[in-house]
Amino acid sequence: MRHLILFLLLAGFTTTNYSQNEPEDFLSSSFHKERREAVRKMMPPNSVAVFFANAVRNRANDVDYIYHQDPDFYYLSGYKEPNAVLVVFKEMQEGTEGENYNELLYTQKRDPRAEQWTGRRLGAEGAKEKLGFAVAYNNTKFVETPLDFKSFEKVLFFDFKNDYRNSRDTADLFDLIKTFKGETNYPSDYDPVKQRLYSVIKTTSPENSANVAQRIKQYLTRFAHLQSDPLLKEYVTTAHQGIREEVKEKITLQLNANNLDSQLLGQIMNTLRETKTKEELVLLRKAVEISAVGQIEVMKAMHPNMSETEIQGVHEYVYKKYGAEYEGYPSIVGGGNNGCILHYIENNKPKVGDDLVLMDLGAEYHGYTADVTRTIPANGKFTSAQKQIYDLVYEAQEAGIKASVVGATFQAPEQAAREVVNAGLMKLGIIADPSEGRTYFPHGTSHYLGLDVHDKGTYEVFKPNTVITVEPGIYIPEGSKCDKKWWGIAVRIEDDILITSNGPVNLSEMAPRKSDAIEKMMAQPSPLDNFELPSLDPK
Ligand code: GLY
Ligand code: MN
Numbered sequence: 001m002r003h004l005i006l007f008l009l010l011a012g013f014t015t016t017n018y019s020q021n022e023p024e025d026f027l028s029s030s031f032h033k034e035r036r037e038a039v040r041k042m043m044p045p046n047s048v049a050v051f052f053a054n055a056v057r058n059r060a061n062d063v064d065y066i067y068h069q070d071p072d073f074y075y076l077s078g079y080k081e082p083n084a085v086l087v088v089f090k091e092m093q094e095g096t097e098g099e100n101y102n103e104l105l106y107t108q109k110r111d112p113r114a115e116q117w118t119g120r121r122l123g124a125e126g127a128k129e130k131l132g133f134a135v136a137y138n139n140t141k142f143v144e145t146p147l148d149f150k151s152f153e154k155v156l157f158f159d160f161k162n163d164y165r166n167s168r169d170t171a172d173l174f175d176l177i178k179t180f181k182g183e184t185n186y187p188s189d190y191d192p193v194k195q196r197l198y199s200v201i202k203t204t205s206p207e208n209s210a211n212v213a214q215r216i217k218q219y220l221t222r223f224a225h226l227q228s229d230p231l232l233k234e235y236v237t238t239a240h241q242g243i244r245e246e247v248k249e250k251i252t253l254q255l256n257a258n259n260l261d262s263q264l265l266g267q268i269m270n271t272l273r274e275t276k277t278k279e280e281l282v283l284l285r286k287a288v289e290i291s292a293v294g295q296i297e298v299m300k301a302m303h304p305n306m307s308e309t310e311i312q313g314v315h316e317y318v319y320k321k322y323g324a325e326y327e328g329y330p331s332i333v334g335g336g337n338n339g340c341i342l343h344y345i346e347n348n349k350p351k352v353g354d355d356l357v358l359m360d361l362g363a364e365y366h367g368y369t370a371d372v373t374r375t376i377p378a379n380g381k382f383t384s385a386q387k388q389i390y391d392l393v394y395e396a397q398e399a400g401i402k403a404s405v406v407g408a409t410f411q412a413p414e415q416a417a418r419e420v421v422n423a424g425l426m427k428l429g430i431i432a433d434p435s436e437g438r439t440y441f442p443h444g445t446s447h448y449l450g451l452d453v454h455d456k457g458t459y460e461v462f463k464p465n466t467v468i469t470v471e472p473g474i475y476i477p478e479g480s481k482c483d484k485k486w487w488g489i490a491v492r493i494e495d496d497i498l499i500t501s502n503g504p505v506n507l508s509e510m511a512p513r514k515s516d517a518i519e520k521m522m523a524q525p526s527p528l529d530n531f532e533l534p535s536l537d538p539k
């Protein structure tokens with residue numbers, strides 16, 4: 001009897017709705033479909049593109065990290081579960097049962113027992129109904145009746161990160177990739193970096209070969225294992241153009257012997273994800289605005305007795321209050337000297353005291369992440385030294401934002417901001433020559449922003465509807481070779497800038513950025529001023 005009840009309960013669970021009271025403002029299925037069309041358009045004739053879902057990664061023992069889908073996979077499917085494969089074909093295909101398709105999604109199989117423990121699954125039927133796939137199968141089909149990848153001229157894929165495990169599940173990522181490797185001519189020593197270099201050589205003209213050989217030689221200093229590759233070695237060491245052409249022929253033959261291409265898909269996704277559609281901008285804007293409100297609430301709540309952890313908690317509470325699922329990257333809250341560590345994530349100083357607090361955090365809302373940094377004085381007032389550095393970074397950021405215009409190169413904001421920082425540091429006597437500027441401003445000024453915090457893009461000229469960060473900083477760790485009065489000052493100001501045909505739009509402008517506007521905001525009362533919790537210290 002108990003078994004019958006259990007069976008009925010589990011059977012009932014299978015038919016429950018996969019979308020129980022979920023938010024409704026996710027990307028639409030037509031967005032994902034249209035993006036797959038865009039990929040298809042850029043694929044060569046008789047090719048197939050194969051995308052694998054992200055791996056489930058282990059945290060400790062039987063606890064895994066919270067699962068996060070691979071952003072390309074999400075962009076093209078909307079599917080948020082692991083152990084899945086998306087296949088996009090250039091041309092229409094006919095399946096074994098006479099079905100026609102030009103894309104397939106292989107999903108996790110629905111399984112009442114597994115779903116009771118680890119959450120609802122969409123399944124193949126759900127993928128058709130909710131995500132709009134005309135044809136979707138269980139992932140078991142990918143393993144049991146694999147596609148004939150050898151019949152395509154090109155198989156496009158991203159090479160594997162090799163951080164997945166084989167579980168008891170017979171169609172987990174391990175099995176899916178094993179099937180793919182078995183069904184393609186995947187060499188056991190496949191090396192994506194070697195592939196990239198071979199592809200470069202294949203497309204290099206004889207006149208340019210000496211130049212390219214020089215660049216490859218330099219590049220190889222970072223990849224010691226490839227320095228002994230006989231073809232690469234010969235290409236970079238010979239002084240004769242004729243020999244380089246012979247090597248090129250051998251490389252071309254090798255590349256053509258294999259239909260695998262782990263390079264082209266990267267270029268396609270960089271191009272597509274660089275510019276955002278209207279639908280994407282709604283979500284990205286929301287993520288950024290949520291993060292700006294987080295900064296505002298912290299400005300109001302901040303006082304010297306707060307810990308870095310507590311400050312982080314206030315930001316992240318605001319994110320959750322607005323329904324943001326995650327942080328787009330580990331939150332950075334560094335008081336004083338801790339701010340000099342660019343990606344400081346310990347966030348464990350018990351009291352921030354009278355220092356500046358550098359706060360670099362971003363809400364992730366329905367896949368899109370913000371990346372906003374504010375640096376504020378914990379006691380509400382900048383000292384003279386802090387203000388001088390702060391205002392210099394502000395000026396550099398203004399110059400960087402102004403340079404973020406359609407048609408400018410990706411380097412334009414970097415050059416503009418760095419020039420201001422170098423000139424300012426010289427004027428303050430912190431450096432004697434612009435070449436020393438990197439000591440105190442050691443990172444780049446911009447990156448693309450979107451589904452990834454360091455989003456995909458071409459890093460060429462700016463196009464409309466691109467979102468980048470502009471984030472200059474000055475970091476003066478204790479012990480630096482300058483006047484002691486600057487020691488322990490770390491300032492980064494980071495905003496998320498939408499590049500449009502009408503100029504740059506600051507999506508995070510809601511959070512005060514000027515030093516006097518920050519002081520004014522910090523003087524405002526906070527709902528947390530009266531939030532008292534009992535002491536748990538032993539009496
Ligand atoms: N939060 C990481 C970055 O600013 O790039
Ligand atoms: Mn950033």
Ligand code: MN
Pocket residue numbers: 360361371372373494
């Ligand atoms: Mn940041």
